[in-house]
Amino acid sequence: MTAVIVWTGLEAKALRVACRKSVRDFAALLGMSVRAVTNWERLGAGTRPRPDTQAIFDTVLRQCDPGARIRFEALVAQQTGAPVHAQLQAGPRAWEYESWTEDIERAVLAASRQDFVFAGSLLERWRSRWTVRELDERGLYLLARSSSLVGDLRRDQGVLLGPLSASASYAQAHTLFTRLDIPRRIAQLDLSLAVVTEMSGRLDAAASRYSELAGDARISPRDRARAALWVGTALDKQGRHGQAIGITQAAIGVFEDLGEVEDWATAHQKLALAQAARQIEVARSNATGPAPMQDVRLTTAHGHILLSDRASAAEGLALLDRAEAMAATYGMTHQQRSIQGIRAGFQRAPCLQ
Known part of the structure; x- marks a missing residue:
């Protein structure tokens, strides 16, 4: 932020205009009279407020939002006759780095509440503010973190492929962390890209990549356990439920040792999905002859289970559609109503969508 060594009437007026305040409102903000503000602006560079007033100006400027600070610097440059670019550097200023860091923290909290x-x-608003060439190492790191988080948001929203997708955001973050030579972050992006591969339906490729990352020394024990958990998820989607259960149980043990409560709970959810899918498979394999009612019930149960995990919700809805169509074909009105109730309950729970 441009430091004001001595405030004159010119800088005082620039601050008021940058804050988008009327003379009366600005005077109230400062705790001064309207007449004092009017005199500063009338006299311009020919007046210097008292030291205690100068300190108040310093405080107001520090508390301004980023937009107001930029407007203030531009106005001062115009009023003093200096070229705007002489006072406004191309890259972020110290206070912008601080604001950017704070917004990243706020974004992480908002994402945890599904406020995408x-x-x-x-x-x-930060990703589009500067080009890569205008950023130093700190700026590149913040841009990479922002891009990685945007990738998480888009992945959770199901936007997996394309120029404005999770994969594109992850790829940008991966390039930036590679440029900064931060192996741990690079490996985390490898893991995120593998998740996108799985969610895009390329299960064999995803399982293979997860297996590699589960033993990758660049990433933390927690992320290695996550990779192992996702190996189990990919195997479960391939119908290899027994293997998925074994791998998921091992991941649960790691999360418990690490004290990672949220990951531990997620792993139990994955375990429940795999166990339920295996039981449904057993029930289907032991069915005696064509049994539409049993088929509808098992398909409904399987779909209902899959709705409990955002990653498998789309597959769950497809199974419910199939079960409902079958129920309609055979006149099973009670089953139809049950399926419609399950779907309505899912739609009322946006955190799972």
């Missing part, structure tokens, strides 16, 4: 729109707005 707000989290995205906090991140995107």
Whole structure:
């Protein structure tokens, strides 16, 4: 932020205009009279407020939002006759780095509450502000973190492929962390890209990549356990439920040792999905002859289970559609109503969508 060594009437007026305040409102903000503000602006560079007033100006400027600070610097440059670019550097200033860091923290909190729109707005306003060439190492790191988080948001929203997708955001973050030579972050992005591969339906490729990352020394024990958990998820989607259960149980043990409560709970959810899928498979394999009612019930149960995990919710809805169509074909009105109730309950729980 441009430091004001001595405040004159010119800088005082620039601060008022940058804050978008009327003379009366600005005077109230400062705790001064309207007449004092009017005199500063009338006299311009020919007056210097008292030291205690100068300190008040310093405080107001520090408390301004980023937009107001930029407007203030531009106005001062115009009023003093200096070229705007002489006072406004191309890259972020110290206070902008601080604001950017704070917004990243706020975005992480918003994302944990599934407030994806707000989290995205906090991140995107920084990502588009400067080009890569205008950023130093600190700026590149913040841009990489922002891009990685945007990738998480888009992945959770199901936007996996394309120019404005999770994969594109992850790829940008991966390039930046590679440039900064931060192996741990690079490996984390490898893991995130593998998740996108799995969610895009390329299960064999995802399982292979997860297996590699589960033993990758660049990433933390927690992330290695996550990779192992996702190996189990990919195997479960391939119908290899027994293997998935064994791998998931091992991941649960690691999360418990590490004290990672949220990951531990997620792993138990994955374990429940795999165990339920295996039991449904056993029930199907032991069915005696065509049994539409049993088929509808098992398909409904399987779909209902899959809705409990955002990553498998789309597959769950597809199974419910199939079960409902079958129920309609055979006149099973009670089953139809049950399926419709399950779908309505899912739609009322946006955190799972």
